[in-house]
């Protein structure tokens with residue numbers, strides 16, 4: 001029945017990438033709403049942006065979400081960790097690495113746009129070190145030791161590439177009920193542009 | 201959309217109740233058939249609505265982006281999931297929670313689904329349901345399977361059906377109740393779910409249960425069927441019963457329910473509901489949607505005549521053991537606490553004291569309280585749901601209920617645990633005080649997600665919460681206890697009629713531009729089961745509504761007479777004076793360059809009505825024939841799947857069954873007395889549709905009917921690879937002909 005190593009491989013689809021922002025305690029997400037409306041007006045090539053869901057009233061919640069067909073973008077405050085998040089909804093062909101790259105690139109590109117957005121006055125900035133990657137599908141990737149074992153080397157390889165061989169740490173979400181999630185933290189700070197460059 | 205959609209059925213096999221698993225398989229097949237163009241868009245619309253799968257704003261493929269109407273190029277192109285409803289457009293999934301009752305595991309399931317299929321938020325509705333938004337239709341079968349594994353169904357959460365059976369969230373623990381109505385409400389919910397007598401309504405039908413008549417909790421007066429628990433002494437013994445009301449309902453014009461019977465014994469509530477359903481199905485309006493609720497039927501007939509018809513129907517009902525099976529158990533039903541009753545001095549921080557004051561309520565059982573978790577706009581995150589599940593397990597036997605005020609209550613909290621519980625809730629942002637006060641604004645989805653929304657009810661509610669929350673504890677006591685409810689349009693899903701201050705969205709022109717407004721509705725009453733409805737006073741731009749609230753509450757606090765309720769204050773003040781008080785707020789801005797009025801709360805786009813679509817409140821009136829024909833299609837599809845999987849005999853039997861089902865569907869247009877016996881079906885079909893040539897195709901004549909006759913003759917021979925294949929093709933042609941035949945009959949050619 002095939003190669004046992006292959007069988008253990010977890011298909012990583014519906015990849016989420018969240019870039020943790022700096023100074024998040026005093027962030028005001030209200031000005032984000034007109035910005036996201038403009039993104040919908042502009043419609044970036046290759047994806048369909050649809051609508052905005054505003055959950056600022058919910059503590060430690062999804063923040064402000066730009067709903068798209070292929071994926072959602074948000075400034076998300078889950079776990080009281082404010083970050084720019086990309087949530088890939090549509091399945092993607094290719095390898096796990098391709099899919100990790102796609103989601104990371106989408107999150108980073110969105111983050112760069114927000115950092116450069118004059119209406120936000122430079123208030124939303126990537127902290128430079130912390131990135132969460134998670135798989136939004138409990139059947140593909142239950143939050144278990146088995147998934148961790150199967151995916152660990154891929155995450156490490158991805159982190160090595162992203163952080164260009166500098167030091168980083170990898171930890172995993174421990175609550176088995178939560179999504180399978182890896183917390184990457186680089187020892188030195190990176191700019192969004194530098195990380196985009198690492199992705200090639 | 202999810203890669204895992206193909207695998208949930210297998211993963212959860214054996215964990216879902218069998219009938220639910222089967223229903224969801226069927227629904228999934230129906231979706232597949234729609235994609236193949238084999239099911240009409242109207243039929244798939246009502247089919248999904250009856251599974252709680254609603255449309256959402258912009259699903260007609262158009263959206264005003266603030267500058268212009270943009271057409272939304274969904275990848276599946278012109279494929280629809282209903283008239284003018286694009287397949288790929290995000291939709292809403294309503295999840296039925298009978299009596300709002302949940303256990304911890306169910307909260308965890310909702311958390312998972314909110315994360316994986318929606319936007320991370322689960323929303324509690326004004327009828328104790330949950331909703332998830334932005335869900336892709338192709339994810340709904342997986343979502344439903346996971347709910348089924350947690351013993352939850354979405355069946356009949358929307359559409360022209362019996363909606364969630366609601367009940368007072370304090371039932372069983374309320375000091376004022378006659379008795380615990382929970383088991384009766386659950387029995388009714390179970391009995392009416394999918395009941396054949398409830399499948400042919402012209403509109404929805406909403407039942408509710410209350411434990412007493414003086415409080416609002418069950419809102420009996422605004423329901424199609426409202427039952428209030430009462431007791432009386434018979435032969436020296438206390439006997440339970442229900443004061444039963446019919447024909448209430450909100451909507452553009454709210455109706456107060458009428459008393460049907462002052463005392464219906466428990467063993468009669470199910471047959472009575474069934475009889476009412478039959479009368480409603482047979483006599484209710486089907487064409488004019490705006491007069492199809494049962495309230496109009498009762499108005500047209502008069503309550504006496506309606507009662508007479510129902511009681512006559514009752515006499516003819518064949519006995520059903522389920523009517524009474526639950527009664528003995530219901531009499532003794534009681535929830536139990538996890539922790540011993542306690543008493544502790546309610547000392548602590550100021551925040552704790554406030555929370556105790558507004559968010560806890562003594563139970564009839566000494567030493568226990570009900571704790572309310574205030575949810576802003578009814579929203580709760582996935583992580584909060586999981587934390588709440590932990591808290592429920594730690595302090596209770598998972599006695600959790602959703603409320604019609606869009607909150608969640610935990611019952612059976614030992615008073616001794618309150619401090620610890622408050623800490624645990626506070627740690628996850630669930631310890632907001634102000635439950636049931638002016639801050640705890642109730643709201644429908646409005647323009648955020650509803651196709652009919654005119655103004656942003658959620659935007660306004662968030663703003664009111666923010667402003668009132670900041671100062672709520674400085675407000676006058678009398679003002680703190682008022683209720684605000686907001687609907688995005690006149691349909692009143694936010695129940696604005698039964699609030700002290702209600703608002704519903706309307707649009708008005710100012711300086712030549714459309715401006716979002718709310719109609720101010722005053723003097724309604726939440727207490728007494730929502731027994732009096734408010735009246736519209738004046739329409740005011742959305743952006744001025746906070747000032748309306750501030751003026752009205754200020755005046756009430758200042759000029760209130762001893763013990764005067766807000767409703768009485770409104771009555772005493774009078775409409776003329778109220779209007780005068782608010783008039784200046786309705787005028788266009790003095791500075792014409794001030795654009796703030798021209799956009800709505802939380803939505804910076806310039807306001808307009810171009811995004812409104814056709815709502816799905818009523819669903820499509822689909823005849824039972826159309827549903828049966830769809831079922832035949834689905835059976836045929838299953839035959840194909842069996843054939844492809846090498847189960848040739850099974851394929852033959854199923855294909856033949858699908859023809860019988862289609863034939864029976866047609867026969868039922870003329871007579872209901874046809875059984876499942878193939879011989880009888882074919883005989884009736886031959887006499888009514890073949891001999892009369894009604895089934896004849898203009899070109900092929902009676903050829904397709906012959907397929908059925910031949911299939912019947914050969915039905916005892918096991919099918920071969922080839923014969924099954926032929927039979928499947930013939931069945932397809934037969935079913936297509938049945939559709940055409942039905943269309944010819946249903947649309948008579950006009951002269």
Ligand code: HEM
Pocket residue numbers: 254255256292325326327328329330331363364406422449450451452644645649650651652691692693694695815816817818
């Ligand atoms: C003409 C169309 C509609 C009418 C007349 C209508 C009327 C109502 C009324 C009167 C209620 C609430 C009160 C009650 O009976 O308990 C209600 C509940 C509700 N409606 Fe509507 N509605 C319509 C369409 C819609 C649409 C299009 C949406 C948004 C998708 C919507 C969302 C809701 C929600 C969220 C609730 C509370 C939920 C529940 O049943 O669990 N309604 N509707």
Ligand code: SF4
Pocket residue numbers: 644645646647650651652653654657687688689690691692693694815
């Ligand atoms: S009241 Fe109107 S806007 Fe609000 S949910 Fe109902 S139909 Fe939609």
